[in-house]
Amino acid sequence: MSPKPGNESATLPPLAGRSGRWYSLRLEYDSSRTRSPWWTPILSVVLALLLCAVFIAANGMSPLVVYEKMFRGAFGTSYGFTETMVKAIPLLLCGLGIAVAYRISVWNIGAEGQLTVGAMAATAVTIYFPDLSSFWSIALMLVFGTAAGALWGLMTAVPRTHFGVNELITSLMLNYVALLALDYVVFGPWKDPKGFNFPGSPMFTAAQSLPVLGSTRLHIGLIFGLVAVLIYYLMIRFTRWGYELRLIGANPTAARYAGIHIKKHIIIVMLISGGLAGIAGMAEVSGVTHKLMQGISPGYGYTAIIVAWLAKLNPLGLIVTSILFGGLIVGGYSVQTIGLPSSISEMLQGAILFFLIAGDMIHRFRIRRSA
Amino acid sequence: MDFTTQLLIAAISAGTPLLLATLGGILTERAGIIQLGAEGLMLMGAVTTCIVYIRSGNLILALLSAVAITALLGMVHSFLCVTLRANQTMSGLAMTLFGSGLSAYVGKSISGIPLPGSLPKLDLEILKPVPVLGELFGRLDMLTWFSLLLVLVLHLLIHHTSWGLHLRAVGDNPATADVMGIRVQLIRYCYVTAGAALIGLAGADMVLAYAPTWNEGLTAGRGWIAVGLVIFARWNPLRALFCAYFFGALDSLGFRIQLLGSAVPSYFLKMIPYVVTILVLMYLGYRNRNKPSGTPESLGTPYIREQRF
Numbered sequence: 001m002s003p004k005p006g007n008e009s010a011t012l013p014p015l016a017g018r019s020g021r022w023y024s025l026r027l028e029y030d031s032s033r034t035r036s037p038w039w040t041p042i043l044s045v046v047l048a049l050l051l052c053a054v055f056i057a058a059n060g061m062s063p064l065v066v067y068e069k070m071f072r073g074a075f076g077t078s079y080g081f082t083e084t085m086v087k088a089i090p091l092l093l094c095g096l097g098i099a100v101a102y103r104i105s106v107w108n109i110g111a112e113g114q115l116t117v118g119a120m121a122a123t124a125v126t127i128y129f130p131d132l133s134s135f136w137s138i139a140l141m142l143v144f145g146t147a148a149g150a151l152w153g154l155m156t157a158v159p160r161t162h163f164g165v166n167e168l169i170t171s172l173m174l175n176y177v178a179l180l181a182l183d184y185v186v187f188g189p190w191k192d193p194k195g196f197n198f199p200g201s202p203m204f205t206a207a208q209s210l211p212v213l214g215s216t217r218l219h220i221g222l223i224f225g226l227v228a229v230l231i232y233y234l235m236i237r238f239t240r241w242g243y244e245l246r247l248i249g250a251n252p253t254a255a256r257y258a259g260i261h262i263k264k265h266i267i268i269v270m271l272i273s274g275g276l277a278g279i280a281g282m283a284e285v286s287g288v289t290h291k292l293m294q295g296i297s298p299g300y301g302y303t304a305i306i307v308a309w310l311a312k313l314n315p316l317g318l319i320v321t322s323i324l325f326g327g328l329i330v331g332g333y334s335v336q337t338i339g340l341p342s343s344i345s346e347m348l349q350g351a352i353l354f355f356l357i358a359g360d361m362i363h364r365f366r367i368r369r370s371a
Numbered sequence: 372m373d374f375t376t377q378l379l380i381a382a383i384s385a386g387t388p389l390l391l392a393t394l395g396g397i398l399t400e401r402a403g404i405i406q407l408g409a410e411g412l413m414l415m416g417a418v419t420t421c422i423v424y425i426r427s428g429n430l431i432l433a434l435l436s437a438v439a440i441t442a443l444l445g446m447v448h449s450f451l452c453v454t455l456r457a458n459q460t461m462s463g464l465a466m467t468l469f470g471s472g473l474s475a476y477v478g479k480s481i482s483g484i485p486l487p488g489s490l491p492k493l494d495l496e497i498l499k500p501v502p503v504l505g506e507l508f509g510r511l512d513m514l515t516w517f518s519l520l521l522v523l524v525l526h527l528l529i530h531h532t533s534w535g536l537h538l539r540a541v542g543d544n545p546a547t548a549d550v551m552g553i554r555v556q557l558i559r560y561c562y563v564t565a566g567a568a569l570i571g572l573a574g575a576d577m578v579l580a581y582a583p584t585w586n587e588g589l590t591a592g593r594g595w596i597a598v599g600l601v602i603f604a605r606w607n608p609l610r611a612l613f614c615a616y617f618f619g620a621l622d623s624l625g626f627r628i629q630l631l632g633s634a635v636p637s638y639f640l641k642m643i644p645y646v647v648t649i650l651v652l653m654y655l656g657y658r659n660r661n662k663p664s665g666t667p668e669s670l671g672t673p674y675i676r677e678q679r680f
Binding site for chain 2: 029109165166168172176177306309344362
C-alpha cells in the first residue's frame with residue numbers, strides 16, 4: 001500500500017484488461033462518514049485474535065487450545081465468571097473516567113497512577129484511623145480515595161491548562177511517580193510489622209473491607225461502578241454541563257465563541273476522571289486484596305483506555321467491554337497453568353486497539369466505479 | 372576518578388538510549404506524525420536484541436534485527452497514520468501496549484539470562500593523556516559514538532540540505548509541499564520508519580550498555596521521557612544531545628547519591644527524572660507562552676489532498 005504520488009486516492013488497477021475504459025474501481029476517501037458501523041469493534045477483536053494466533057503458533061503452541069483455555073478460565077466456571085466481574089469493576093470505573101475526559105479530547109492515560117494513589121489514600125485511613133466503625137471507615141476511605149485520585153488528575157490538568165503541557169506525558173510520568181510512592185510505603189513506613197518482612201500493609205479488618213455479595217469475592221464496588229455509569233449517562237444527556245461537554249467535543253472553536261470556558265472544563269473532567277480511578281483503587285484494596293501491596297493493579301489503567309475506546313464512550317458499551325476485558329485478564333492468568341505468560345492478554349489488547357483505530361478509518365474509504 | 376567524572380560517564384551511558392530515541396522522535400515528528408509508541412518500540416528493540424544475541428551470539432545480527440523489527444512496526448504506524456489517516460495518538464498508544472505485551476510474551480524464555488557480551492569500546496590512545504576528556508571519551512562504546520555522529524548528520528540533514536528542506540516542508544505545510552512536487556506521503560513513510568528504527572536501536576542500546584539482562588518492562592518509561600525530550604529539545608538534534616545527557620545525569624544522579632549513603636529513600640531519588648520532565652515542560656510552556664514553540668506546524672493532522680472525480 002505504498003502511496004503513489006500524483007494519485008490522490010490509491011487507484012486500483014483496472015479490472016478489465018489494460019484500458020479500463022469500461023470498468024475500473026477506485027478507492028475514495030469520504031471524511032464525512034464519521035460514524036463507524038456497529039460491527040467494527042467485533043471485527044477488530046476477531047482480527048486481533050487471528051494476529052495473536054500467529055505469534056502463539058510461532059511460539060510452538062496451538063492457538064485454539066490457548067484461546068479455549070482463556071475463554072473457559074474467564075467465562076466457563078462460576079468462579080471464573082465472578083473473577084471476571086471482580087476485574088471488570090476497576091476497568092469500568094477507570095474506563096468511565098477516561099471516557100468523560102475523552103469527550104472533550106483530553107487524553108488521560110494516567111488512570112493507573114490515579115488508581116494507585118486512591119488505593120494508598122484509602123489505606124492511609126486504615127492506618128491512621130484504625131478504630132472507626134464499619135460505616136465511617138468505608139465512607140472515609142471512599143472520600144480519601146476519590147480525593148487523592150482527583151488530586152492526581154488535577155496535577156495533570158493544571159500543566160495542560162496553564163502551561164500548555166501535553167497531558168499525555170504528564171499523566172504517564174505521574175504513573176511512575178505513584179508506583180514509586182507505593183513501593184516506598186509498602187517497603188517503608190506502612191510495612192506490616194507482623195508480615196515476615198513481606199512488603200505490604202497490615203491486613204484490613206472486617207470493618208475496613210467492602211461488603212461482598214453472597215459468598216463470592218464479588219464486592220459492592222460493582223454497585224459503585226453501575227451507579228457511576230448511570231450518573232454519567234444522565235449528566236451527559238440531561239444537564240447543561242453535559243451539553244457543554246458535547247459541544248466542546250463536537251467543535252471546540254464554536255464552543256469557545258459560545259462563551260464556554262474550556263480550561264475550566266478540562267480541569268473538571270480531569271478531577272472526575274482521576275476521582276473515578278481513585279474510587280477504583282479504593283475498591284480494589286478494600287474489596288479484593290484487603291491490604292496495600294505491590295502490583296495491586298495489573299495495568300487496569302492502561303486496559304481501561306481500550307475499554308473506553310472499544311465502547312465508543314457509550315455507557316452501556318462500557319459495561320459490556322469492561323466485562324470482556326476483565327475476562328481477557330482472567331483468561332491471561334489461566335493460561336499460566338499451561339506455561340504461557342499472562343502478558344498474552346496485554347498483547348491481545350494492543351492488537352485489538354490497532355485494528356479498532358484502523359477499522360474506524362477503513363470504512364471511510366469507499367470503492368467506487370469510475371469513468 | 373572523582374565524583375564528577377563518574378557522573379559524566381554515567382550520564383553519557385544513561386543518556387545514549389534517550390538520545391537515540393529522541394532523535395528518532397524528532398525525525399518522525401518533523402515529518403508531521405506524532406510518535407507516542409516510543410516506549411513499545413524501545414521494548415521491542417530491546418527484546419529482539421536479547422533474543423537474537425543469545426540465540427546466535429552475533430552482536431551485529433542482533434542490532435540489525437532489532438532495527439528491522441522496529442522499522443516494520445514503524446511502517447505499521449505510518450500505514451495507519453499516513454494512508455488510513457487514523458488518530459495518531461491512539462495509534463501510538465496501541466503501539467506502546469502491543470509492544471510491551473509482545474515483548475513480555477516473547478521475552479519470557481530469555482528473561483534473566485545474561486547476554487553473551489556487550490558493546491565493543493573504542494580505545495582512543497590519542498585522547499588518553501587529556502585530563503578529563505581522556506577518561507570520558509576513552510570509554511565510550513560503539514553505539515555512543517554512532518549516536519554522536521548521528522546528531523551531527525541529522526543536524527546537517529535537517530537544516531542544511533534540500534532533503535531537510537523537503538522534510539520540514541512536509542511537517543509544516545504538506546499542502547504547499549505537495550504543490551511543490553514533493554512526495555508528501557512517501558517522505559512521511561520514510562521518516563516515520565527511520566525514526567521507529569532509531570527508537571528500536573535505543574532499546575537495543577539500553578540492554579547492551581545499561582541493563583545486562585532482559586526483564587519485562589525494562590525501559591521503565593524512558594520511551595515516554597524521550598517523547599517529552601523531543602518537545603524539550605524543540606525538534607532540534609543539537610539540543611537533543613544536551614537534553615538527553617542532562618536527563619541521563621538525572622537518571623544516574625539518584626543512584627550515585629544512594630551510593631554516597633544518603634538518608635533519602637531511593638524511591639524518591641528514582642522519581643527525579645519523571646518529576647523533572649514535568650517541571651521542565653511546564654517551565655518551557657510558561658517561558659514560550661507567547662512564542663512559537665518550534666512544533667512542526669501540521670504535527671498530528673493527517674494530510675488529505677482534495678479528491679478528483
